[in-house]
C-alpha cells in the first residue's frame with residue numbers, strides 16, 4: 001500500500017481507538033475551560049494512540065504539501081512566534097476577558113493601542129493555528145489555548161521569554177556552529193544567546209543579573225515555574241517512586257520542587273534534597289509546610305557538592321537536568337561520585353531525568369510505513385515539541401541535550417549498568433542505572 005493509504009488507515013484505526021478510550025473527555029477548541037488532559041495524563045494506551053495519530057497527521061501534512069510550499073512553510077513559521085509574542089505582550093486574552101468574553105478587532109486595536117490592520121493580520125493567523133477563535137468576521141473569543149495566556153497563570157511570561165530571548169538567540173546557533181573557537185563548546189559564554197545578546201561576554205544566567213536583563217529575569221522567575229507544571233505530572237506519575245525502597249535522594253535538587261511533589265504523593269517515603277549551600281534557603285522555602293517532617297528526618301535538606309563522594313545512603317538517586325550542563329567526562333564524574341553510597345546499598349538505583357532527543361528512523365524497506373511505527377520507543381514522547389525544546393534550550397542555556405545512547409555511554413563510563421528506560425507521557429524521560437555486581441570503586 002502507498003504511504004497515503006497506510007497513513008489514512010493508521011490514523012483511522014488509532015483515532016477510533018483513541019476516541020473510545022477517551023470516552024466523553026475528547027477535548028475541544030472553542031471553549032475557554034481546560035480539557036481534562038491539559039493537566040492530567042490520559043491512560044498509557046490513550047496516550048500512545050494519541051501520539052500515533054499526531055505523528056501520522058504531521059507526516060500526512062508533509063506528504064500532501066508541495067515541496068516549494070513545504071520549504072516556504074518551514075522557513076516562515078517563525079511568524080507563529082511573532083504572532084504569539086504580539087498576543088502575549090499586548091495582553092489580548094485579558095482584553096477579551098475584560099470585554100465580557102468577546103471583542104471586535106476595532107475594540108481590541110483601541111484597547112491595545114495599536115494598528116487595527118496589523119493586529120487583524122496577526123489574529124487571523126493565530127486563529128488558523130487554533131489559538132483564539134474568530135466567531136464572526138473580526139470578532140474574537142478566547143479558546144482554551146489562548147485563555148491560558150491571561151494574567152496570573154505564568155504562561156504569558158514563559159511565552160515572552162521564548163518569543164523574545166529564545167527567538168532572538170536562534171540566529172546565533174548557526175554562527176556558533178560556524179565559529180571554530182566556539183563550535184565544540186557547551187559553555188554558556190560560547191553559546192547562541194551570548195553571541196546575540198552580549199557579544200560572547202555573558203551567558204543568560206549572568207545576563208539576568210544585569211540591569212538590561214531585568215525583564216528577562218522577571219519572565220524567567222514567573223514563566224519557568226509555569227513550564228515546570230507541564231513536566232511535573234508525568235514525573236510524579238510515570239515513576240513508581242515507592243518501588244525502589246524507603247529513601248529518595250535528589251542530587252542537585254534546585255528548589256526541591258520535584259521532591260515536594262514526591263513527598264505529597266508518597267508521604268511514607270523519606271526524601272533528601274542535596275544542593276550547594278546557597279540554595280538551601282530556597283529549598284527551605286519550598287518545604288516551609290514540612291517542619292514536622294524536617295524535624296523527624298523524613299525530609300532532609302543537605303549541602304552536598306555532587307563532584308564529591310556521596311555519603312547519604314539512599315534507595316534511589318534522582319538527577320534532573322543536571323548532566324545536561326556538562327561535557328560527557330564531567331557528567332560521568334557526577335555519576336561516579338555516587339558509587340561509595342551505591343556500594344553500601346548495592347540495590348540502589350540512579351535515575352537520570354532529561355530530554356531524550358528523539359529520532360525518526362525510516363529504513364529503506366519501510367518507506368511507506370507511517371511515522372508512528374518508525375518512532376523508537378526508547379526516547380522522549382511528544383517528538384516535535386521535544387525537538388523545538390532541545391534546540392531552544394541549547395540556544396538559550398547552552399549545555400548538551402542527548403539521546404538515550406549518549407546517556408547510557410555516560411553511565412557506563414561512570415562504571416554503572418543501564419537497567420531500563422522509563423518513557424514518560426511527556427517530552428522528558430528517565431534512564432535507570434545501577435552498580436554492576438562485583439563493581440570496584
Ligand SMILES: C[S@@+](CC[C@H](N)C(=O)[O-])C[C@H]1O[C@@H](n2cnc3c(N)ncnc32)[C@H](O)[C@@H]1O
Pocket residue numbers: 251252253254255256274275276279304305306307319320321322325
Ligand atoms: C539545572 S539545575 C537543576 C535543578 C533541579 N534538579 C531541577 O530539575 O529543578 C542544576 C542544579 O545543580 C546545582 N549545582 C550546581 N553545581 C552543583 C554541585 N557541584 N553540587 C551540587 N549541586 C550543584 C545548581 O545549584 C542547580 O540548582
